[in-house]
Amino acid sequence: MLQIFRINAAVGGNIVFSIIMALLLAGLTACTAEPIPELDTYNCWTRPAVMGVGTAAVYFTIVNNGGASDVLTDVSSDAAESARLHETQIEMGIMSMIPISHIKIPAKGRIELQPGGFHVMLVGLKQDLSPGETVSVMLYFEKNDVMAIEAEVREP
Numbered sequence: 068m069l070q071i072f073r074i075n076a077a078v079g080g081n082i083v084f085s086i087i088m089a090l091l092l093a094g095l096t097a098c099t100a101e102p103i104p105e106l107d108t109y110n111c112w113t114r115p116a117v118m119g120v121g122t123a124a125v126y127f128t129i130v131n132n133g134g135a136s137d138v139l140t141d142v143s144s145d146a147a148e149s150a151r152l153h154e155t156q157i158e159m160g161i162m163s164m165i166p167i168s169h170i171k172i173p174a175k176g177r178i179e180l181q182p183g184g185f186h187v188m189l190v191g192l193k194q195d196l197s198p199g200e201t202v203s204v205m206l207y208f209e210k211n212d213v214m215a216i217e218a219e220v221r222e223p
């Protein structure tokens with residue numbers, strides 16, 4: 068009887084020790100954890116287009132609720148031969164689009180991809196983009212995992 072009690076006490080002591088260690092480690096992790104980006108996208112859309120036109124611009128908003136910035140470094144889509152990041156610029160009254168290598172998303176900030184500014188350019192459309200349909204676009208980031216967005220095909 069006494070022996071059983073001793074065994075239980077020993078096991079109990081180990082569990083208490085383990086819990087204390089776990090709490091200490093958890094506390095340590097919480098204190099030293101690096102801030103990370105927490106990204107969310109919404110209002111993803113693109114205009115209706117026919118395959119023959121060849122290109123389409125995809126717009127969306129990225130919100131970063133995290134304490135660290137991130138960088139959108141690449142894009143892709145199964146709906147087109149290629150997809151790249153573009154920025155629309157107006158110089159001497161002439162509107163043009165230039166390829167850009169990345170878009171920075173500040174900590175606790177937001178980036179709008181919208182007509183007249185940043186957008187994802189789909190080049191070589193493989194399909195018509197009809198109203199009500201959606202187009203998948205993959206977003207690749209420096210830190211965050213790859214994100215898939217569904218852009219709704221609609222008029223602005």
Ligand SMILES: [Cu+2]
Nearest residue numbers: 124153164188
């Ligand atoms: Cu463009």
